[in-house]
Amino acid sequence: MIYEETYQYLLRNVSSTEFDTCLYALLHSDWDGVIQSPLHMMARGVGTTEKYLRQIINKFTAPQGSLKKVFVPVPQGEDIFYKFNLGPASNLGYNRKTDRYCKKYRFFYSDAFKSLTIHGKRLLLMGAFRMSVLKSESVLFDYSEIVPDSSSLFTRQRLLDAIDAIHDALGHLVTISFASRAFSKKEVLVFTFTGGVLEQYKENRAERTLLRRTIFNSGYLGHINDSVCRELERVGKYIFRSFLQEATTISNDIQKELQKLARFVYSHSLKKFGQALPANKQLLLAPKQASAYLSKIIYNETLEQMVKYAHQAEFIRHVLNDWCETWLISRVKTVTEEFRAEGKKKSTDDDKQVAAEYMARIRNDTYGQLDRLLTLTLKFGNHAVAPAIRNFSLTKKKETLQSYFAIQKKRLDVLSISS
Structure with missing residues (x-):
């Protein structure tokens, strides 16, 4: 699961390849949160080189100000594995009453998704997270939730570019459109996922x-x-x-x-x-x-x-x-x-x-x-x-x-x- 803590981190603190690295870690972590993949397999799964992955790991294992370390080294015999340190280690630590999460949807691991810019990935994650929480393949956001002010992650142009990129890469799975609320006339963004996408997710093995x-x-x-x-x-x-x-x-x-x-x-x-x-x-x-x-x-x-x-x-x-x-x-x-x-x-x-x-x-x-x-x-x-x-x-x-x-x-x- 992509829990709230991980979701917030992905929206604000990672590059495009770092985003994919976190998603890979979530799919390949055991009940303790330890990523059960050697470096070369992780690099291949993320879609990068071992050299660049080592740079990401160096960042993730270093203190990041007030933020947690994303990866914690875990010696296993002669090898070093890494524990993914954001959110509960697995559904074993999940609290049904308080925890919100996004399922690990298959499209997160597609080449089309990996080709998106970081803004496209963030926007699609926002839509997918709300879809998972509400269990609805049609969800909406007030425009102010995505572009609250001039210092936000998205500007109007970045948002428009991200929508175009998502439509080009994954338009068969999701459509994003502008609309307005009937009474307040406030602008909203509507995500319409193809029927069945809600249940198309990967299981952690x-x-x-x-x-x-x-x-x-x-x-x-x-x-x-x-x-x-x-x-x-x-x-x-x-x-x-x-x-x-x-x-x-x-x-x-x-x-x-x-x-x-x-x-x-x-x-x-x-x-x-x-x-x-x-x-x-x-x-x-x-x-x-x-x-x-x-x-x-x-x-x-x-x-x-x-x-x-x-x-x-x-x-x-x-x-x-x-x-x-x-x-x-x-x-x-x-x-x-x-x-x-x-x-x-x-x-x-x-x-x-x-x-x-x-x-x-x-x-x-x-x-x-x-x-x-x-x-x-x-x-x-x-x-x-x-x-x-x-x-x-x-x-x-x-x-x-x-x-x-x-x-x-x-x-x-x-x-x-x-x-």
């Missing part, structure tokens, strides 16, 4: 590319189809959103730490998923099973991170603990709800056995993971801290879960009797 690359680098060389990718991404989005939903009222430093933690958990879990694929290729034929398998890996990874943060950052440990409990409860709740539904249809003894075994498997897996972490904490934890204190959070968690599983078993037994 950077995160999917990163997903496939992570699994490939883990050693699995096969193809991951889109249906499986979508399910894995769904789990990943849940991680990011649930980690950050409680962080809206705390410091930026903790928010950033939680975002880094969400990325680590997701990426590390994808690597483990990729390592397990050669022996579990059937998962690639069942997207829901693939996402459930990844979800279990993520749960174990989050539990380990909770232990690491137990004596370092209490708020983060609290977030991780809540996430683990929510994940576990949702799985157990699924068992009891499905069994309750089966009870209405008179469940069989086999149904009861399957439900009981599934809940026992969840319980035993959970206890096994907790016991393993308790052992690791005793062996590798801070020996200056007493063992009971080191393991307090895990011991308390196990006690809580034992009570929870006992309650759920009773519920399942009651349902079995009543059915």
Whole structure:
């Protein structure tokens, strides 16, 4: 999405090629805002040389007075990638109640659009932004919004030249004309986009590319189809959103730490998923099973991170603990709800056995993971801290879960009797 902050920056602070560079960055940024393209690919996508792109990057990474840096360098192994620093990193940070945005329309990435002057690009962006916000392919501006005074970006002549250039390059997609309001007689500018343009936008596939690359680098060389990718991404989005939903009222430093933690958990879990694929290729034929398998890996990874943060950052440990409990409860709740539904249809003894075994498997897996972490904490934890204190959070968690599983078993037994 082209959010308000990015929109305002593009209208006032960039050259024509810098404009295209920002649009390219928006289309190829992952959930953290990192542009997942090496320099030569970015230059080709923008339509410029690597030499000129380096000059743009130098400008974008330098302080610009009161403005943010547009690009922030992000080391990734031996390479340097760049985070696009304007607006929310992705739709993961989007607030439906307050944020306005423009979709990444296909025409923004056409050669015809790239050939426009900066004034043509700005004018067309203004029309497209309002079209996206109002969800209407016909929008208007008061003339004073575009040419408010003699010091504005547009003069009358620049505006007329921009309109002519847009008609020459993209007249099949949009018509811009002057009119006047019926009562006030004020001059207005009317943008009329061709029917269907509103829904002709590009989707950002950077995160999917990163997903496939992570699994490939883990050693699995096969193809991951889109249906499986979508399910894995769904789990990943849940991680990011649930980690950050409680962080809206705390410091930026903790928010950033939680975002880094969400990325680590997701990426590390994808690597483990990729390592397990050669022996579990059937998962690639069942997207829901693939996402459930990844979800279990993520749960174990989050539990380990909770232990690491137990004596370092209490708020983060609290977030991780809540996430683990929510994940576990949702799985157990699924068992009891499905069994309750089966009870209405008179469940069989086999149904009861399957439900009981599934809940026992969840319980035993959970206890096994907790016991393993308790052992690791005793062996590798801070020996200056007493063992009971080191393991307090895990011991308390196990006690809580034992009570929870006992309650759920009773519920399942009651349902079995009543059915």
